[in-house]
Amino acid sequence: MSTDPSKLAFNAGWQYAPAPESTDHVTIDEQYDLFIGGEFSPPGEGRYFETINPATEERLSSVALAGEADVDRAVKAARKAYAGPWSKMKAAERGKYIFRIARILQERAREFSVVESLDGGKPIRESRDIDIPLAAAHFFYYAGWADKLEYAFPGRRPHSLGVAGQVIPWNFPLLMAAWKIAPALACGNTVVLKPAETTPLTALKLAEVIQEADLPPGVVNIITGAGDTGAAIVNHPDVDKIAFTGSTEVGRIIQRSLAGTGKKYTLELGGKAANIIFADAAIDQAVEGIVNGIFFNQGHVCCAGSRLLVQESVADEVITKLKDRMETLIVGDPLDKNTDIGAINSAEQLDTIRSYLSIGREEGAEMYQSSCEVPDTGYWCRPTIFTGVSQSNRIVQEEIFGPVLAIQTFRTLEEGLTKANNTPYGLSGGVWTDKGAKIFKMTQNIRAGVIWANTFNKFDPTSPFGGYKESGVGREGGLHGLDAYLRLES
Amino acid sequence: MSVTAIRETGHLPDLSRVPLVDEVGVEERSARFQTRSIKKESKVEALRMVLSMIDLTTLEGQDTPGKVQQLCQKAIHLHDAMPGLPHVAAVCVYPTMVGVAKKALGKNNIKVASVATAFPSGMAPRQIKLEETRIAVDEGADEIDMVISRGAFLQGDYGFVFDEIAAIREACGDAHLKVILETGELGTLDRVRRASVLAMHAGADFIKTSTGKIQPAATLPVTLVMLQAIRDYFYETGRMVGMKPAGGISSAKLAIHYLVMLRETLGAAWMTPAWYRFGASSLANDVLMQLRKQATGIYQSADYFSKD
16 A cells, blocks of 8 residues: 555555355356267267366366367268258358357356356456357357348358368457357358367357257367367368467467468467557546556457557656556456456466566566555466567567556657557557547558557457458458358359 | 645646546446445445535525524434434535524534535626625635636636636635536536636635536546546645535445545545535435445335435
């Protein structure tokens, strides 16, 4: 607590009592098998791995480890379903199934929110208000496209591709599954999806939803495992399309192995977005935007605004206000409704973040963290900012994927723009100014897939998402997201 | 610079340097405060704090000494069925009722606040506003709630508004001055922010949203903008200025969200009746009802709570 009377004190006086979300309505099975051909079946090699709660380090469940034979079984089931009912079905009927998934997700939203927060560590406020509703929204949106594909691409005849292999990350587990499955199904493909090894539970719950929605067996197959399982999906000869979201490093390996195979692919990879604050911005709202840009989901966001570029004349004001705001962020139990920042997803990720905190300090940057207490068990990182950094520092160049912000200053618009583009990534960006002309100038010249003006981290199923340069290939979401799952004949 | 010195040498600030406000961002942040879940002991603490911050108000043309006396009784005896409750901060009345209220409150340490300056429109010559202020203070008002000249402000005559506030400030003597911006008539949050800065530099002890006679009265977004102005002024000068949202806050739940906003914008130092007030007439009973519910687990009928 600050005792300096010239400073605002946020940790004294009235405090919020714990307000934990109830977990009574949630059941997590002792063990989960592979969802192949509409049924749960054990893995061929009989191996399982644990998934834990990163906030407590307690085991939640064991999930099957799919080997190559299991992947093959899943792809065969998907191929059979594709050849059988799915690709022959009337598009409007396909749409009905997808609508049904969306509705069941809405009905079970509370359960999914809790499981997402338990398994991944994200605050319940985010899983409840963002992840789960947005996942349902993606199914609703693409369900509507199922029988209107001809209108999406006028003058061309759309054809489904076949079997889509999909590998998704741990930062938005259910949402990424929705991003991948919804357009694939709407376009008439069948799916083999692998959730990340640290966050498999909501995908397995989604398998239950798919059963409940009565989809024909094999249309959606969900198999769990680690990197080897993902590689087996990517390299399977009978997969027609690969959709991957994850690290740039793995993305490169995938692209290499897909070269020459004729498989269609989309890769959504890392980012190091610049969030650019001009002196004429609404500063208090821009500070909110900085917080939302980097501390949303513990900074485990590929499009996070992890580089703050602030115009020199307002830099001190912005940093002072940002530090005050950071003091009010509540770090802790992901299931508490008042938590702003939850647990880091895994011990491994926490190590990565910590190594960057050391690198930043060794590079001579000044580190500031909020003064909040964090629990003894579990994986935690206080919200962190680095000042006094420059383009040549690793914490500016490399993706940290944690609640860590690198702050730089700039003088002119051109300098801001040059710094924003001086990165191998190009997934997102943010511009804060009261001047419309400046917004247009910046957004036209920043080489990134999505750029927010006077806001940050806003998502909608109708809006395409994807990267430039090392941030990826292809677009997901919106009408563009259909293109990735279709062959268009002219 | 000492606080008095700042007040006395205050000059019209350069309003072009006042930070801009983005309405969408303010609304988003305001909505976020409302997602805070305040339970159990923190709820009881908040409810008691709300009670202690209320300016119990009657500002009607039909007010009589009898009505004001009854309101003062309510201020002293909020709900004697629950011993140990804090009393409200002040009773807020028209200048003609200040003497009545002063007498009725006796030595109960409840302040008497009086509106002045041709409340609620403010449409009167300055001499009359000053005279009205002096009369209210002479009658014993501890606090003066003045209205700014919105017409002059909207016209861009900031100097006029500044001088008027400074003059009223002087006429207040030892009484505290709350400056009502009547945000419902200002139209944009940018103007709310500018008016806040102007009022603070002119010597306001408190800035207040509304008269309660114009819709919209207090809202969370407007209050947030004013709190942010207070924070910036504090950083600039070291002087604390109080905040009073007034009008339209009639539920305990909403009042708690205002406290959440206060806590996360200005911090602990402002969380006392000395620096934060609610201008309200019907809020107290809802707070009492909620306190009763927290203590007993059941809601009591509204008929058990006195309506004065």
